[in-house]
Amino acid sequence: MSEKTTVLSEAETEFTAFKRALAGLGEPQMREVWLGTWSARGVVAHISGWHRELGPALGRMQRGERPIPEGVSHDNVDAWNARFADAGQDRPQDRGPQQPASLSGAPAPDRGVAEA
Secondary structure (H helix, E strand, C coil), X not given: CCHHHXXXXXXXXXXXXXXXXXXXXXXXXXXXXXXXCEXXXXXHHHHXXXXXXXXXXXXXXXXXXXXXXXXXXXXXXXXXXXXXHHHCCCCCHHHCXXXXXXXXXXXXXXXXXXXX
16 A cells, blocks of 8 residues: 555544544534633634645645645634634534545545635
8 A cells, every 4th residue: 555545544534533523522512612712613613624725725736736826825824723713613513524525535626715
């Protein structure tokens, strides 16, 4: 097995375990703040946000393009993290984390997002 295949397999295994663990939580547990100022809901929103941002970047890289579109910057990581966590606070629990297209085998959509 190639290193890339191993990494993808491990990522898939961990993502499946993560979703299983989330499935056992109720809404009060999802909203309980326990990681600094973050709840499980905020952590899930954070992870899903980066999946949405970085999946398309990988697709652009595959096409030989610049990973991040002109005018977009991920330099202020804290601002992006907060933005993703805040956006997910009202997401219905049953949606859960969004798997990146690169793990599912589907092509990543190309989404440009304005700088945070």
